[in-house]
Amino acid sequence: MVKRSLFIFLILVIGVSACISIEKADPKKGTHPITSTTKIRLPMGYIPSVQFAPFYVALDKGYYKDESLDIEFDYSFETDAVTLVGHQDLPFAVVSGEQVLLARAQGLPVVYVMTYYKDYPVVLVSKSDKQISKPNDLIGKRVGVPMLSGASYIGLRAMLSATGIKENQISLETIGYNQVESLALDKQEVVVCYINNEPVQMESQGYKVNSLRVSDYVLLVSTGLITNELTLMKNPDLVRRMVKATLRGIRSTIEDPKEAFEISKKYVDNLANANPQQEKDQKEILKVTLDLWRSDPMGKTNPKAWENMQNVLLDMGMLMKKLDVGKAYSNEFLK
Amino acid sequence: MEANIGISRIAQRVHSLHNAITPKDIFSNLKKVLRKISRYRLILLLFSMILTIVVWEGLVFLFNLPPFILPSPLLVFQRFGQVILDGSLFTHIFITLGEILLGLFFGVLTATILGYFLSRSMIIEQIIGPYIVASQAIPTIAIAPLLIIWFGPGIFSKILICALTVFFPILINTIVGLRSVPTKLYDLMNSLQATRWQIFRYLEVPSSLPVFLGGLRVGATLSVIGAVVGEFVGADRGLGFLINVARGQYDTALVFVAVFVLVGMALALYGVVAWSETFFLSWQQKKS
Numbered sequence: 001m002v003k004r005s006l007f008i009f010l011i012l013v014i015g016v017s018a019c020i021s022i023e024k025a026d027p028k029k030g031t032h033p034i035t036s037t038t039k040i041r042l043p044m045g046y047i048p049s050v051q052f053a054p055f056y057v058a059l060d061k062g063y064y065k066d067e068s069l070d071i072e073f074d075y076s077f078e079t080d081a082v083t084l085v086g087h088q089d090l091p092f093a094v095v096s097g098e099q100v101l102l103a104r105a106q107g108l109p110v111v112y113v114m115t116y117y118k119d120y121p122v123v124l125v126s127k128s129d130k131q132i133s134k135p136n137d138l139i140g141k142r143v144g145v146p147m148l149s150g151a152s153y154i155g156l157r158a159m160l161s162a163t164g165i166k167e168n169q170i171s172l173e174t175i176g177y178n179q180v181e182s183l184a185l186d187k188q189e190v191v192v193c194y195i196n197n198e199p200v201q202m203e204s205q206g207y208k209v210n211s212l213r214v215s216d217y218v219l220l221v222s223t224g225l226i227t228n229e230l231t232l233m234k235n236p237d238l239v240r241r242m243v244k245a246t247l248r249g250i251r252s253t254i255e256d257p258k259e260a261f262e263i264s265k266k267y268v269d270n271l272a273n274a275n276p277q278q279e280k281d282q283k284e285i286l287k288v289t290l291d292l293w294r295s296d297p298m299g300k301t302n303p304k305a306w307e308n309m310q311n312v313l314l315d316m317g318m319l320m321k322k323l324d325v326g327k328a329y330s331n332e333f334l335k
Numbered sequence: 336m337e338a339n340i341g342i343s344r345i346a347q348r349v350h351s352l353h354n355a356i357t358p359k360d361i362f363s364n365l366k367k368v369l370r371k372i373s374r375y376r377l378i379l380l381l382f383s384m385i386l387t388i389v390v391w392e393g394l395v396f397l398f399n400l401p402p403f404i405l406p407s408p409l410l411v412f413q414r415f416g417q418v419i420l421d422g423s424l425f426t427h428i429f430i431t432l433g434e435i436l437l438g439l440f441f442g443v444l445t446a447t448i449l450g451y452f453l454s455r456s457m458i459i460e461q462i463i464g465p466y467i468v469a470s471q472a473i474p475t476i477a478i479a480p481l482l483i484i485w486f487g488p489g490i491f492s493k494i495l496i497c498a499l500t501v502f503f504p505i506l507i508n509t510i511v512g513l514r515s516v517p518t519k520l521y522d523l524m525n526s527l528q529a530t531r532w533q534i535f536r537y538l539e540v541p542s543s544l545p546v547f548l549g550g551l552r553v554g555a556t557l558s559v560i561g562a563v564v565g566e567f568v569g570a571d572r573g574l575g576f577l578i579n580v581a582r583g584q585y586d587t588a589l590v591f592v593a594v595f596v597l598v599g600m601a602l603a604l605y606g607v608v609a610w611s612e613t614f615f616l617s618w619q620q621k622k623s
Contacts, residue, residue: 079582079583079585082585083403083404083585086401086403086585087401087403087404102583102584102585103403103585105584105585106402106403106584106585106586106587107401107402107403108401108403108585144488146569147569147570147571147576147579148571148576148580149579149580149583149584150583173488173571174488174569174570174571175483175488175569176480176483176488176568176569177480178480178483178484178569181484182484185484187487318584
């Protein structure tokens, strides 16, 4: 009995000693100082795509880690992301600019802190043989829009308003997210879409297209990074770090798009296994998106764009009254 | 002797109790209780609705929930009033109701006709059956965009999506209902030299009607889902479209308004089918 107890005691001592030595042997724990990293779930508002290459680059190259941020990408709907940020369930999200004003009108205290796309990415695309090269050519044409809300419809209305065309002068139809198919089958003469997506797909299918960019006719707030007023008030340093790391990711992507594309393969499903044509299309999407990232100064938002956006939303009846747009954005975290 | 008398009395008491309260008595008393409850059904329903509203309001107040997360019942009611007064809600209700009724009509018609032929032939059922079952495994939300590409963004594609949603439960219930007709009754009809039409009219239809109407109850409520799915994917009017717009504007109160109207529609359709059962199956109730 005594021998058995001694034997068990010895086993326990050896076991505990072994655990302690394994702890000490871990170089990460033994020698490096303990840093507190902030875990952040970041809704992107769209599916995984090369359009988010700067975020992937920033994560892969350790820019977020340098700022003690641990980023996890989330691909839920844009409106859900805005609600979660507004309710302080999440600190940040990547959303289109008009969402900020629409959300603030409903009491969600979200604030835009960094521009991601310098231009509003909505375009009106038509087959080149239709010879629709200026806004007046849209009159009388069948125009397909995904739905009567969201960035695409707002962009269309903004462009029509800026060029003096009334909505009843075009034949507008909601077509869901079937722009490429609708245009290819000539069900629509013009479709409203994003410059760095559908036009590339159309040209990949062999169709020559004309694009009318909304940003050529009216300055609007585009896609950017948002946070909420509570985070701004209680943790402005977190916002500064997030913006800093993301801007570094954008700069790196512009400097070396090839590397950015290779990094994106780790984060975008099926990109690593894409066939040559698909890879070519995705590289083209990245190339088109580079123009949207090139801004000077990078990340800064234009107050005029906010005023224009508010006017468009008021005109559409999506806002019932004017807001204090100055509270909807901040450029102070770009320094 | 006294013990024997005691036992005898106990036995008598048990025997009298047994005679006084039979299972039949318990059942008939339960029926009386339930009948009393049904008289106060409306009051109970109103009470439960008021309780729900009170709890809902309490949750909003206790947890200080903002309207974009959970609007209060009062806010939803106010929003309801606004869209009623400006007339927009009626437009959307009319569109969705039209899609539901047409989708239900065509879905029931095709399912009933196909169900009849499938019930008559095992071979046809074995050939076509797997395709029908497989088609039901495809989520409607996945196929809806394709239907809009193929058939256009107009009302036809919404009616088609609605009809497809309704189709399967009606089909299965039609087949089951027709196959449940006892063979003896077919023999009886044949012995009376009934024509094919008479067998259909006087035997198959009344026999299969209870099961068919059971399927129609399910189909009627599913038709609401089908119409809304179609509108979610691509529409410029309707309650599904209204939900999309309300979500896009963070107007959660309006989302609730649209959802409650859809619930009301589903309940009304269910009620119409349930009422039609009392009418078409009155012979069944009289017999029982």
